[in-house]
Amino acid sequence: MGLTAGAWAEQQVVAVRDDPAGRLALMQRCYYGPYGHAPRHLPYRRAAASAMRWQLKRGVLQPPFNHRPGSPWWRAVNERVLRDGCEAVALSGDLPGPASSRTAEYWLAFALEPTARAWWRAHNGSIVAGYVEHRGLAESETAPERFFMNVVLCRVLYAHALVAAPRLSLGWLRPLAPILGDPRLGMTGIFFQLSRVLPDEYPLRDTVEFYLGAEQGLGRLLDYGVIVPRLQHLYEWSAGELEAPDLLACIHEGALTYAWSIDDRDVWQAPPSLALQAARRLLPPQQDASSWG
Numbered sequence: 001m002g003l004t005a006g007a008w009a010e011q012q013v014v015a016v017r018d019d020p021a022g023r024l025a026l027m028q029r030c031y032y033g034p035y036g037h038a039p040r041h042l043p044y045r046r047a048a049a050s051a052m053r054w055q056l057k058r059g060v061l062q063p064p065f066n067h068r069p070g071s072p073w074w075r076a077v078n079e080r081v082l083r084d085g086c087e088a089v090a091l092s093g094d095l096p097g098p099a100s101s102r103t104a105e106y107w108l109a110f111a112l113e114p115t116a117r118a119w120w121r122a123h124n125g126s127i128v129a130g131y132v133e134h135r136g137l138a139e140s141e142t143a144p145e146r147f148f149m150n151v152v153l154c155r156v157l158y159a160h161a162l163v164a165a166p167r168l169s170l171g172w173l174r175p176l177a178p179i180l181g182d183p184r185l186g187m188t189g190i191f192f193q194l195s196r197v198l199p200d201e202y203p204l205r206d207t208v209e210f211y212l213g214a215e216q217g218l219g220r221l222l223d224y225g226v227i228v229p230r231l232q233h234l235y236e237w238s239a240g241e242l243e244a245p246d247l248l249a250c251i252h253e254g255a256l257t258y259a260w261s262i263d264d265r266d267v268w269q270a271p272p273s274l275a276l277q278a279a280r281r282l283l284p285p286q287q288d289a290s291s292w293g
Helices: 005-016 020-030 042-058 072-092 102-112 116-133 135-139 143-164 166-180 186-192 208-214 217-241 245-250 262-268 274-282
Strands: none
Touching: 005 020, 005 072, 020 042, 020 072, 042 072, 042 116, 042 186, 072 102, 072 116, 072 135, 102 116, 116 135, 116 143, 116 217, 116 245, 135 143, 143 166, 143 208, 143 217, 166 217, 186 217, 217 245, 217 274
């Protein structure tokens, strides 16, 4: 029996496991498809590269033997995305299947018909699967690292909803939502990056409160003014869209709880400000699930 698509994908990931730049190069190659020419897919590489370059800059993908080791959790979640993407490339080429996971099937669906909604479903399906699978690794990270794991997750789920559930994500401004969430455009970088808040280092050495104090402007308005009021509905919608019921274990009554105690839910309540109050009045969350599309 020949090499399967899943086995080939595993080989590709193992080859770059301890090579952060190699991980980025492997991800970029996936967007050229199995035959090196995929013009409809290539524009989606922009969002994926933005996310991975931020991880490279922080050093979280460095191997354990580096003088500044990276994060076991970030490395593991990153590998899940790489493996699923590689498997989809192999399946759309000449290697046999079937797909080894539902998330690889999502990437194959994107490979066969590239759209913004298909890309977000594939990307976030792999991200959520990585989060769920490696929750034990997350528990061993520092408190600020665990806090920002939650921030990253809710931001990418929200970006997906901009494209696939515009009324849920942006209410009466829903005509703008698909443009803001299109992974081919530059706006999506804000959902992946926290570079204006976090230093280019790992692990984080200050307190959660210190980093919260550093978050100002658009990022703070987005997180606390727009996303937080929608969190429970956002996670419920995402769990259905991604066929990932375990995602609901990452939230409780509107508070994010991935490797985070519900007793510390106060961090999800920002101090009142005129800007946040205005944002919440301008974009109130929609309560009717039937109108989220």
